[in-house]
Amino acid sequence: MALDQSFVGRTYPPTDPYEVGREKIREFAEAVGDSNPAYTDPEAAKALGHPDVVAPPTFVFSITFKAAGQVVQDPQLGLDYSRVVHGDQKFAYVRPVRAGDRLTVTSTIEAIRSMAGNDILDIRGEVHDEAGEHVVTAWTKLVARATEEA
């Protein structure tokens, strides 16, 4: 069943702050096999002009996707999460995420479409630091595949 269009534009309350740790960044960089020293060596990061180690570009998805859980699990919206696949992902960075950041995410439903029985949901996550400065915006497109019997 098509999702309720009246949810377009709905913004959810900001998440509690997520504190970015140096070791979490290291763990992520190792998991993707990326040995760029800017991710693990504070001196190397400083040589590039950063106050501390920075996170790889896609690191913030772990935080924004968890925040998007508010939307996808909203019982009023009624998305069938068991049928959801990740369609598109985009980021626009004001600055890199770095160790010591305390980040909050505010999720907004940007669009809801229905195509061939599939529900397509665009969620925008605005990520801010503790000072209220904008760090990155993440756009996530989720596709809930149509049920066969529909």
Next chain:
Amino acid sequence: MTAKIAYGDVEVGTELPAQTFPVTRATLVQYAGASGDFNPIHWNEKFAKEVGLPDVIAHGMFTMAEAIRVVTDWVGDPAAVAEYGVRFTKPVVVPNDDQGATIEVSAKVAAKLDDNTVRVDLTATSAGQKVLGMSRAVVRLA
């Protein structure tokens, strides 16, 4: 922000050094832990097949993370990436053997933009199939 590459040194069509990234079941378990995405389609063959997949598949976000390494390795400073977006077109199927799968990534400068930025278009394939579509980054150069 300290990019190694100067805006004046690149032209539309400039190719970035291509790279091949290996991915095995162990890689996916490690990525699941680091990212917090424990969806069993990324580590449980029985579950993956039950939901209609050919086998365990890599996290789309893992593939996205690998692809941008072609850009961050080229430019030096990861903060040079101002925008990055992809479409997940095909899954990277990861068999349970010593070889696993590989993700091949190439990239080239597609447009020179304002403020010393360029648009880089990425191509990511695995087993001969394009796994990312509309894969583009805007990168700020020196």
